[in-house]
Amino acid sequence: MMFPAGLQFLQRTQNADGGWGAVPDRQSNTEATALAVLALASCPEAKADHVERGLQWLVDLQNADGSWPLHRNTTYGSWTTAPATLALASFDDQRAHAIRGARWLLGHRGRSLGWLASLAYRLVPEKMAVRLDPDLRAWSWTADGFSWVEPTAYALIALKKLGADIGRSAGPHIREAERLLYDRMCSGGGWNHGNSNAYGVAIPPYPETTALALIALQDRQTETPNRASLERLVAMLSEAESGLSLSWAILCFSVRGLDVAVWQRRLVRCYATSGFLGETRVVALALLALSERIGPLRLALR
Numbered sequence: 001m002m003f004p005a006g007l008q009f010l011q012r013t014q015n016a017d018g019g020w021g022a023v024p025d026r027q028s029n030t031e032a033t034a035l036a037v038l039a040l041a042s043c044p045e046a047k048a049d050h051v052e053r054g055l056q057w058l059v060d061l062q063n064a065d066g067s068w069p070l071h072r073n074t075t076y077g078s079w080t081t082a083p084a085t086l087a088l089a090s091f092d093d094q095r096a097h098a099i100r101g102a103r104w105l106l107g108h109r110g111r112s113l114g115w116l117a118s119l120a121y122r123l124v125p126e127k128m129a130v131r132l133d134p135d136l137r138a139w140s141w142t143a144d145g146f147s148w149v150e151p152t153a154y155a156l157i158a159l160k161k162l163g164a165d166i167g168r169s170a171g172p173h174i175r176e177a178e179r180l181l182y183d184r185m186c187s188g189g190g191w192n193h194g195n196s197n198a199y200g201v202a203i204p205p206y207p208e209t210t211a212l213a214l215i216a217l218q219d220r221q222t223e224t225p226n227r228a229s230l231e232r233l234v235a236m237l238s239e240a241e242s243g244l245s246l247s248w249a250i251l252c253f254s255v256r257g258l259d260v261a262v263w264q265r266r267l268v269r270c271y272a273t274s275g276f277l278g279e280t281r282v283v284a285l286a287l288l289a290l291s292e293r294i295g296p297l298r299l300a301l302r
Contacts, residue, residue, distance in 0.1 A: 001291040003268070003271075003286060003287050003291070004045075005271060006034060006259075006271070006283045006286050006287035006290070007040070007043055007045060008037070009283050010036050010039060010040055010046075010050070010280070010283060010284060010287065011046065011047060011050050011180055013025075013280065014036070014054070015027075015028045017034075017057060017137070018035040018053035018054055018056055018057035018212060019032070019053070019054065019057040019058075019061075019071065020032040020033045020036045020280045020284075021246070022279065022280060022281070022282060023278045023279055024278055024280075025302075026173070027073070028057060028071060028072070029070055029071040029080070029296050030051075030061065030069065030070055030071065030078075030081075030083065030084050031055050031070070031080050031083055031281060032059055032280040032281050032284070033084075033087075034083040034084045034086065034087035035083060035087075035281050035284035035285060036054055036280060036284045037054040037055055037087045037088070037289040038044070038087050038090065038284070038288055038296050039283075039284035039285070039288045039291070040054070040287075041090065041091075041296075042255060042287070042288050042291040042293035042294070042295075042296075043291050044289060044294075047109070053094055054239065055087075055088070055091065055094060057083050058087060058088060058097075059088075059094065059178055059187055060116055060141075061084075061235075062084070062100070062101070063075065063077060064078065064095055065104055065287055066081075066100035066101050066102075066104035066221055067104040067108070067143075068081045068101065068104055068233065071258045072268070075143040076109060076142070076143065077104060077140065077143050078141065078142055078143070079140065079142070079151035079154065079155075079265075080106055080155035081105055081140045082101075082139065082151060082155040082157070082158045083154055083158075085098045085102050085105065085158040085162075086102065086154070086157055086158040086161060086296060088133070089158065089161050089162055089296075089298040090295070091100075095162075095165065097119050098158075098162060099162060099165050099166060101126065101158070102158060102159055102162050102165075102170070103166065103168045104156050104169055104234035105139065105159065106159070106166070106169065106173055107157065108143045108144065109137045109138060109147070109173065110137050110138055110140035110141055110144065110147030110148075110152075110176075110205045110208045111138055111140075111144050111145065111146070111147075112144055124133070124223060133179075133180070133183045133189050136176060136179055136180040136183055137176060137177075137180070137188070138151075138155070138176065138177035138180040138181070139151040139152045139154075139177065139220060140151035145261070146192050146194075147180055148193055149181065149191045149192070149193055149194060149209055149212075149213055150193060150209060150212060151175050152180060152181060152183075152216070153181070153209075153212045153213045153215065153216040154175060154212070154216075155177065156177055156178070156181075156216035156217075157215060157216050157297065157299070158250070159174055159218065160174065160216075160299050161174075161296070161299065162212055163300070166180040168238065170192060173203055178217065179191065181213055181216070181217065182225055184201065184203040185225055185298065186203065186204060186232075187202050187235060188228065188232060189205070189208045189210075189225065189228035189229035189230075189231065189232035189233075190204075190205025190206075190209075190210040190232040190233060190236070191197035191205050191210050191213045191229070192204065192205050192209055193204050193206070193209055194213075205229075205232060205236070206236075207233055207236040207237055207240050207242075207245040207248070208244045208245045208248045209251075210232065210236070210252075211228055211233055211245070211248035211249045211251065211252035212248055212252075213229070214229055214230060214233065214252045215251060215252050215297055216219050216225060216250075217257055217299065218255050218298075219254075219299045221256060221258075230252075230256075232301030233249060233252065237249055237263070241266075241270055242270070243267065243270050243271060243274065243276040243279075243282045243283075243285075243286055244265060244276075244279075244281075244282050244285065246266060246267040246270060246286075246289075247267060247282065247285035247286045247288070247289045248289075249263060250263045250264060250290075251285070251288065251289050251297055254289070254292065255294060255297055255298050256292050257297075260289075260297075263290070267286055267289065267290065268290070271283075271286060
């Protein structure tokens with residue numbers, strides 16, 4: 001399904017430096033630029049110059065250690081290394097930059113909560129504010145912070161896409177990150193941004209986070225937690241009118257080969273109503289979801 005409004009928006013709002021901001025006329029940032037590049041590259045009608053300039057912006061911003069900051073005003077590596085790595089991995093002539101990003105990710109996972117917290121979780125779990133395995137490490141918003149679902153999912157997709165290019169050493173980190181996602185899964189399936197339970201109260205999942213996690217786990221889709229989470233995602237979408245939620249859900253369904261026509265039509269209606277509030281990442285994800293060219297997010301099944 002063609003989405004000319006999304007294509008025109010991205011081509012019109014590209015900044016002079018080649019990147020995209022969170023919304024038009026804001027400074028370019030790595031997340032928005034990586035998603036815009038992926039979206040435009042999926043659309044045959046897009047002008048190649050926009051993709052090339054976006055790629056160059058990403059290459060120029062990459063730190064010497066392989067990481068990406070959020071934007072030019074910062075220098076330290078961040079979670080945006082994962083979407084940038086994923087975007088560059090989709091282009092053969094940029095794969096070396098993607099591999100450098102992946103190696104940085106492997107060396108900068110989130111931290112554990114430490115031995116004292118680990119002991120407390122095992123001795124008196126009922127007294128802890130949240131329920132989780134404190135020893136599992138995956139990826140965080142900033143280097144060496146607490147691990148969260150969204151940056152972990154992005155990193156898993158990027159690392160799995162690069163596969164043999166990053167060597168077998170990635171395997172244990174990938175498996176631990178998968179265990180962390182399952183540990184953080186909400187009761188009945190699905191994910192929110194961090195914890196499934198706080199102070200004894202179950203925290204509900206969000207459709208966009210659930211869809212992203214399921215994309216990261218698509219090579220394990222036959223496992224019971226994944227099937228339960230997919231059913232939960234469908235149930236959550238019954239009332240969803242968010243462009244972000246619908247776009248990620250369509251991408252999740254598409255990598256599984258499911259019919260997405262109904263959801264695509266709803267996504268187009270949603271844009272007509274809200275214009276996605278001019279958010280670059282949402283327009284980019286919608287264009288990708290409607291283009292039906294989802295190769296960058298499709299993983300080889302185990």
